[in-house]
Amino acid sequence: MAKSSVSYVCTECGWSGAKWMGRCPECGQWGTVEEFREAKPAAGARTAAPGRTSRTVASAHAASAALPISKIDTAAVARVPTGFGEFDRVLGGGIVPGSVVLIAGEPGIGKSTLLLETAGNIAARVAGARKANTVLYISGEESQAQVRLRASRIDAVKDNLLLASTTDLATALALIEEHRPALAIVDSAQTIVSQDVDGISGGSTQVREVASALIDTAKSLDVPVLLVGHVTKDGSIAGPRTLEHLVDVVCQFEGDAQTALRMLRAVKNRFGPTDEVGCFDMSGEGIEEVSDPAGLFLSESDSPVEGTCVTPTLDGHRSLPVEVQALVTSSVLPTPRRAVNGVDTNRIAMLVAVLYRHGALNLLNNDLYIATVAGGVAREPACDLAIVAALASAATSTPVAKTTCAVGEISLTGQVRPVPRMEYRLREAARLGFTRAIVPPMRKVPAIAGLEIVQARSVKEALDALGLARRRARKGTAKVGAAVSSFDPQDADD
Structure with a gap:
């Protein structure tokens, strides 16, 4: 030792x-x-296979040679397509040769399935080529037979896909050097152990040593490596924080176990943007990419339903329509209940107060239930107007038209404020078939064919445009049997 x-x-x-x-x-x-x-x-270098040294004097001199940046040729750096357009979008166009990509996510979310299917796609594309164009899948968690069963289920059984089951770092490095694959996948970093350092499997010492050795091998052999990483209870990547600094790309594979939707996000990317998101659909036959996820977050009802409103949200460079649903009932509890899913609880409390003070709609004594469809997320401030519209629609039993959407941030003064990339949101809404949009005041209103843009400066104007505004009632009066009071707090000053 x-x-x-x-x-x-x-x-x-x-x-x-x-x-x-x-x-x-x-x-x-x-x-x-x-x-x-x-x-x-x-004498030797860091963990290496028998008979192999990771650095030599000649290669060190070659690597340290300084060249003018204008003379460096990048034409030879061809990205490797993964077979998933959504995966390539997140990576910036494909996998860069010699790069190390860390895929992290919760247990059972589908990391291994995604990478095994990616390996099958690449192996099928280079099938029949020379030996150097193979794909190597190294599993430290499952046996070869177990991986083979999953590959059969997702149709990833290819002759050029090599499977290996080992937890020894030296063996994994020797396999990568021997086959020089077009892609190497290591599942996972927490299960591989180096014999040159102390520490248990998955510990900080072992994870750092394993990651450093794999990065050194990937750079020296120009072999891209996909590395699976576990997460802790709070959702952060297990192991030392320097692991994220060492690798080239860090991706988070997210999703709700109760839904089939999976989202892939780039947290760090040295070769592309970090604000892209890829959408996937998890099923028993594997993972399928969803190039147009608009239909996932919208209900399939043809007729308008009260208590719903659609807003175009922004996730990275992609605009996703999210349908907000609200239910307003009479409360029998001393403290009315607020149950939410997919929206921010604190933001709901603020919007209910604004709706009472500036919208002439009192929901303070009602039970409120707000949720999004199919696990969509409506937590950005641009969703405020749609949430208020859904609440007002449920309270007044007046549905919002299916072809109408609303987007805008609501301030404490009841004003509707602008949100970023409004034109991009509206063009996506028009592409999805919406014909009317309630938006904040805009300096320059874009001309979008087939879309009527209605500007609202305040919550009252927005509710009037949607046909949801309650008329001011007499002081202290309300509709008999109604669950919602139409008392306007401004009447108290009269």
Whole structure:
């Protein structure tokens, strides 16, 4: 066993010191400082396969040669398509040769299925080519037979797809060097163990050593590596925080276990944007990409239904329509209930207060239930107007037209404020068949064919445009038997 030096590293910010501390002096987090042992091999380089050294004098001189930036040729850097247009969108056009991509997500979300199907797509495209164009899938969690069963279910059984089951880092590196695949997949970083350093599998010391060795191999052999990463209870990537700094791309695979929708987001990307999102549909036959997810977040009812309103949200560079549904009932509890799903609870409380003060609609004593369809998310401020419209529609039993959408942020003064990339949202709404949009005041109203744009400066104007405004009632009076009071608080000043 090689000699090792002991240091203590913070798993949150990467701070290192000579002695352990209960609280990290850099980021101030408690219980994040862990022991780290770094191996110091005498002659060879970091963990390597037998008979292989990761660095030589000649290659070091070649790598350090400085060239004018104008003379560096990038034509040879051809990205590897994954077979999924949504995956390529998130990566910036495909996998860059020699890059290391970390895919993180909760257990059972579909990380292994996505990568195995990606491996099958690439192996099918290069089938019949020379040996160098194979795809290598290294599993540290399942046996070869188990991976084979899943590959049969998702139709990923290809002759050029090689499976290996090992938890030894040296063996994994030897397999990558031997086959020089077009793509190498390691599932997962927390299960691979290096014999050159101390520490348990999945610990900070082991994860850092495994990631460093795989990155060194990927760069030296120009082989792209997809690395699966586990997450902790709070949703962050397990292992030291420096793991995210070492890799080239970090992607989060998200989704609700109760729905089939899966979202892939780029948290870090050295070769492309970080505000793209890919949509996938999880089924028993594998994962299918959803190039137009508009239909996933909208109900299939042909006739308008009270208590619903659609708003075009923005997720990265993609505009997604989300349908907000609201239910207003009489409350028999001392404190009315507020149940939400897909929206922000604190924002609902604020919007109900604004609706009471500036919209002449009192919902303070009613039970409110607000949700989105199919796991959509309506937490950005641009969804305020649609939420208010859904609440007013449910309270007044007046449906909003199916071809009408609403987008805008509502302030505490009852004003409807502009939101970013409004024209992009409206063009997407028009493409989906909406003919009328209630929006905040705009300096320049875009000319969009087939879409009537109605500008509203306040909540009252927006409700009037939607046909949801209640007329001011006499002081202290309300409709008999109604669950909602139409008392206007401004009457108290008369």
